[in-house]
Amino acid sequence: MHARLSSLLCVVAVALTTVTAQPASAAAFSPPSQVIPGIPAVNPVTQPWIWPLPQNWERGSNTLKVSKHIRFEGRDARHPIVSKAIKRYQGLMFKKEDYPMIPYNWSTTDYKPSRSSLNTVVIDTKTADDHLDMDTDESYTLTVPVSGKAVLQAETVYGILHGLETLSQLVQYNPERRSYYIPNVPWKISDFPKYKHRGILLDTSRHYYTIQDIEKFIDTLSWNKLNVFHWHMIDSTSFPYVSKKYPQLSAKGAYSPRHVYTAKNIKHIVQYAKERGVRVIPEMEAPGHSTSWGYGIPEIASCLNTQPYFGYTVQPPAGQLNIAHPKTKEVVYDLIDEWAELFPDSFFHAAGDEVVMQCWSNDTYITDHLQKNNQTLMQLFEEFVLGMEDHVRQKDKTVMVWQEMLLEYHFSLPKDTVIQVWVGSEGVKEVTEKGYRTIVSAQDFWYLDLGFGRPRSNPYPEVQGAGFNHWNRVYSYDMRANLTKEEADLILGAEATMWGELADPNNIEDRLWPRAAAFAERLWSGYENPEGEALISSDAILRLLPWRERLVLRGVRAGPLNQGFCTRNPLDCFQPPNPDK
Amino acid sequence: MHARLSSLLCVVAVALTTVTAQPASAAAFSPPSQVIPGIPAVNPVTQPWIWPLPQNWERGSNTLKVSKHIRFEGRDARHPIVSKAIKRYQGLMFKKEDYPMIPYNWSTTDYKPSRSSLNTVVIDTKTADDHLDMDTDESYTLTVPVSGKAVLQAETVYGILHGLETLSQLVQYNPERRSYYIPNVPWKISDFPKYKHRGILLDTSRHYYTIQDIEKFIDTLSWNKLNVFHWHMIDSTSFPYVSKKYPQLSAKGAYSPRHVYTAKNIKHIVQYAKERGVRVIPEMEAPGHSTSWGYGIPEIASCLNTQPYFGYTVQPPAGQLNIAHPKTKEVVYDLIDEWAELFPDSFFHAAGDEVVMQCWSNDTYITDHLQKNNQTLMQLFEEFVLGMEDHVRQKDKTVMVWQEMLLEYHFSLPKDTVIQVWVGSEGVKEVTEKGYRTIVSAQDFWYLDLGFGRPRSNPYPEVQGAGFNHWNRVYSYDMRANLTKEEADLILGAEATMWGELADPNNIEDRLWPRAAAFAERLWSGYENPEGEALISSDAILRLLPWRERLVLRGVRAGPLNQGFCTRNPLDCFQPPNPDK
Structure with missing residues (x-):
């Protein structure tokens, strides 16, 4: 037929395009003629x-x-x-x-x-x-x-x-x-x-996901042998959690009565996840990114939706918890109590990321408090954060926080705190050399929401490589780079993130899959097989292509990894030598 | 309630988050309390x-x-x-x-x-x-x-x-x-x-779209007042067209008997599109990107799936039409005859892009032919292409071709040829200053398939800006930049593209919308209103946000443009001063 017929492989490949001479009407699948039974x-x-x-x-x-x-x-x-x-x-x-x-x-x-x-x-x-x-x-x-x-x-x-x-x-x-x-x-x-903690962060505050959306998300986690749903439920943009003690938080802070999660919803999700081997770890985003709390309980918010917002927040709307107000601690502790019960997991995320000092330093309630107590803002901030984390610990929970707590604010965090690295992969070294355990979400490799332009209201720091992370880049990242054995042993695992600025139920599946599958394999299978041979992307692609097809068959709208021809004939596309390899 | 209540606008905005104190159970929508009927x-x-x-x-x-x-x-x-x-x-x-x-x-x-x-x-x-x-x-x-x-x-x-x-x-x-x-x-x-030709190219060869997928695509075109479906039906990867005269082309070149378009399918699509004001312009990809022809009729192909493919093609599989073989012209002309009937539109795209000379110069059939006829390869190539285009003209069709025909190969194209610019926006000037009419698909602004990493088998030229085109970049591009009035008048319109390397029915809607809507407005509304005032993106975003919501309501899986908060409270996100503006 043509030059490549000498290769038996090609027979197999071409065979699939030659099944019948009556293509349109053929209902049955004829055996490829070149394959001899x-x-x-x-x-x-x-x-x-x-x-x-x-x-x-x-x-x-x-x-x-x-x-x-x-x-x-x-x-x-x-x-x-x-x-x-x-x-x-x-x-x-x-x-x-x-x-x-x-x-x-x-x-x-x-x-x-x-x-x-x-x-x-x-x-x-x-x-x-x-x-x-x-x-x-x-x-x-x-x-x-x-x-x-x-x-x-x-x-x-x-x-x-x-x-x-x-x-x-x-x-x-x-x-x-x-x-x-x-x-x-x-x-x-x-x-x-290989790693115990294998998760994905889903942000249900910037855009809302229905219970069914979350169920499907959890299903797909479990199929990829991921075992953690990091639930970033609340943020400045909306407060979907229906609190027992403070129903006004969601009544005024959710996008609408439809855009909420009740205790019953949460219990359902936690059970649904457990039945699929997935832990649900809630993140109580505080004291930054907290505008939405302030609609229901105004006195606990500083710089609430200050306009123009520039300088007060990394993205609109401006608003942080008023860390000087006694009511703030009360509300936060009460919510921790509610969540500690609703989320049985032993991990609890106490956030602490992306605080903007100007929000507080322009709030007279806070500056008065500092003056009266002869305190600096950083002291007040640390007091608030450590108090919050301590309250979590009293619930017998391990505290997770974002890396700023340790690397930027240098707070005296107990050594059992788990530090989630996000700003960049270099943070893994910085955290582990201080002797803290870490969960790795390095933005430059494992943020799966990035690369879609800079939303006008979302001035991400221009981290090198903070663009779209191709599956091969996701797969290529070795968390252990530059670490000693002792430091590497402090890595509990990792989380890929799906922040919600530009993701919602309409596009999340294509954004996540199959890239999060590449991530999942690194966490489950590691970097070498038991013989010490490296797991490499040239082998992985030959398995990832059919895995993506299986995900699609299971109803996941995962985007293609390459031309259909390459799914059909992988060795015709991915044979070495390959300059992109 | 809080500092921003002084603004009536904010009342409206906040009102929507405060509809009821019993959020979870409320079925009815209570009027926002701050709005006085x-x-x-x-x-x-x-x-x-x-x-x-x-x-x-x-x-x-x-x-x-x-x-x-x-x-x-x-x-x-x-x-x-x-x-x-x-x-x-x-x-x-x-x-x-x-x-x-x-x-x-x-x-x-x-x-x-x-x-x-x-x-x-x-x-x-x-x-x-x-x-x-x-x-x-x-x-x-x-x-x-x-x-x-x-x-x-x-x-x-x-x-x-x-x-x-x-x-x-x-x-x-x-x-x-x-x-x-x-x-x-x-x-x-x-x-x-403002422009007559407002289209989107859909590539149904690299990945297959069902008739229903294409119908939904056409629906969405029409809702955005786009009026051209540029059907890039065939390519190297697969030959889904079921030819009357050469059924072996799809029987052996389609991905399977399911992955085909029959004459009946095409007539249906053309009629479906017409009823929505959308023209269907077929592109007969030739003589490059033609591997899939060679499975059904081997003698008309050169370098058929040559491995390794590097140097023979811009992406796998290698394969171009054998432009020296008499059978090739016969097949191409016959297919033009079939398509001229199936596609009533007066435009017909004769392609001519991304030819790789080494494919032909290593084919002894072609080198023998050149020697015997004392011809150069470029002469043979031009002869083939002009012959093909002339055959299209005989069907009373306007010939569209990709820009290489004019700008790279410098073929003697009749002045009525319409040149589709794709390599970069600078091509618009180059084409129009030669006096040709153009349709603009500048990769650096209006390719909507790019930005998802470099697929390993798809070495796109590293054109500056060939990454993800954010909606604001799509909207910002002025086709008339650096043109004289006469040159600008040669712009018939434009097409955004959705090439199929990394797109298929699973993700196409998020990839296209709402970015293609931003494109569509430029084509329909132009760059200024009748008073001569510029249409700018800061105004457009306030309309594009609700338009995206309406598309979602109509069943289009268009991704979000920003945080839900910004859809809800646009002026809190998009008010000047805005450094991203």
Whole structure:
């Protein structure tokens, strides 16, 4: 046919474009004519199509059919969290695309699948305790034999959830045979995450997300084996939280009665997330970025929507908590009490970012207070912040704060404080060399909301690289760069961010996925496999392309990584030598 | 309440966040307490919420209710195109959002709407002829009196379509009264487009769009008063067109039997577009970017998927038409014949972009031909291209080509050729000073697909500014910069582009809208109003924010332009002085 036919790979690739001579009317999928049944297709994939890549995996060369009536056996399969997950995965495993863009037959090593089918998966956990926290064991092992039962074992139900996800990704749809199968049996997978804290920040204040939007967001986190939803619920722009004690905060500070989160909503979300192995960590944005509090309780706000806002805030509207007013502490502590109950997680984010001093130094209530108490503004600020954090600690919570608390204001933070780095990747070194634990959200790599121009009201600091972070840049970032072993051990994990200036339910999925998947793999799989070989993007792209297709099949509006041709024929696009590599 | 209450504007703004003390349960929308019924709210909008802005408009200060049973009168209302449009707009006019983000009461000048309602719109066109082409008159006048019938007059049905769109945008939903109204009656609008050719290029080869996707794309074009769908249907990556004479082209070159466009599909799309005032101009991508032709008819291709592809193509896969082979001309001319019939538009795009000489100079068929005929490669290339264009001209079509034909290869193009500028905005001067008409798609302002990193297989030239074009940059570009009056008169219009490397149905709407709306206003409204005053982005943003909200209400997944707070309280974000302005 043409010059490239000498390569068997190309046969596979071209085959998919030559399925029939009657394209428009053909309903059935004819086998690609160049593929001779019974003769294995070339399989150029050196890693399995599992995202994120498991730590340890072995595979064979047989093909196993999968019954659509697959059963999950064992007492542990009846654990409420597991049984619900099984129901979900019985749906997710059997999605199909009759004309897939992926070279699905890459993963077919044997065109004569076994006569028997996979009918049963045995579920086995060590404990029925379903407490979920940072130290929860998420490991699992999965074996899929050539015949007989598959076995999924884990310490906890959360390991089972990850194992079910992996199992679902092993199942491929074969459009020629119109059936589901697992290629490359037998499988032996033994897997665990490299980092404990793997999250995404979602900002529901700048734009509102419905409960359904948040559910879908959590679903997609869990499919990527991410385990933290950092809920940036409130900010200057709106106060959607319906407080029991202070209903006026949302009544006057939310965008509308529709744009709110009630206690019932929050409990639902927390439970929904838990059932998917996702912790929900609330961020109480304070004392900066707090305009919206002031509509409901004016006396606790300084520089409330001062106009022009320049110099009073990094973005409109201006407004910070009045840190001198006794009512402010009262409200903040009461809200911490409410959230401590609503959010069972042991982490609590006490914020502390992007404070603008001029807001306070132009507030006579505050300057009078300073004069009367012979205090500097920074002393008052530190007193307020440490008081707030202490109140959180009294609830038996670990305090997370943004990096400014330590690196810019140099407050005396207890050593158990977890510092979230965001301004730039160099902050990781600065925080860990001071001996603090860190969660990394380096703007120059893992802010996924940036790169869409500078909104006129949103003067981000012009950090080098603060533009759009391409998936390859996201994937390339090594948090451990320039760190000693001791410093690197202080990294608990990381969070990618989806701030809300230019994101809302209309575009969030394309903004997040598949880039956040690239991030997720770094957190789960790490930087090297157990043999010490680096995980590199040239291998990753061959798995990320089909993973994006699977996300789309599952209903996620993830944007494409490249031309459809490259999804179909990855080695024709991503073969070395590649100057962009 | 707080410092900003002195401003009446702020009352309106804050009012929207204070609708009720029982936010979660409240179903009804209580009137903002600070707004005293009967006293007009401050109306800071100096331009009406119509996008794109009409050329001439006058408005009054009364409020008119609109009946949901509004009737359209007159013989011309029964024209098939008009009557279908009326049905659509009877739906589009009455969308509602009970808790809108826009300061809807900005546009309410009188809290006592008229007792009478707008029940009737008289439709009146000069001609029933519905031929649609570049010179079709699209002007209209619309009057909405304080009471009685509204009148929509136009030369053609296409003017009526634009007038219906404008009318639909005048209709606002009032969530307090749960009713629809037109603010600021009486209205007198007399409107027409500044540029005749106002298009968007959609690339359905790199990624496939279903017929429904394309319909929704066309709907959104028409709502923005854009009138050209430049259909970049085929490219190297796939050949979705099902040719009557050469069915093997799509059978082997499409991604699959599902990823095709049949003659029936195309006729449907052309008719669908026509009914919305949108011309469909097909682009026959040739002789570059033509790999996909070679799977069905191998002898007409050079360097078919040569690997490694570097040096043979600007992006994978390599493959150009074999311009020496007699069969190539035959196939191209036959396809032109088929398309000339399927696409009635008088414009036909003959491409000619991004040819890589090495593909041909390494093809012995071509080098042998050159030797035998004592010809240079450039002579052969020019002969092929001019032959192809001449064949298009024989079909009574105006030939459009990409700028390389003129500016890079310096071919002897007839003066009636329309040159599409893309490499950079400086090309507009270069083309028009040679006396050619142009359609402007300057990459540095109006490519809407760029800015998402450099895909590894897609080495775009690193044009300065070829990143993400923010809406304000899109809006700021003046095509006439540095041109003489004569040169400027050669600008027929422009096209924004949505190339398909990183766009598909999952993300196209956020990528296009509302940025393409900013583009659309420049094309329709121009750069100055009839009084010669510049149309500037600080005014535009106040209209673009609610227009984006309306697009979302109509089902378009357009991303937000800024924080929700700024949609709600635009003057708190966009008041001068603004350093970003």
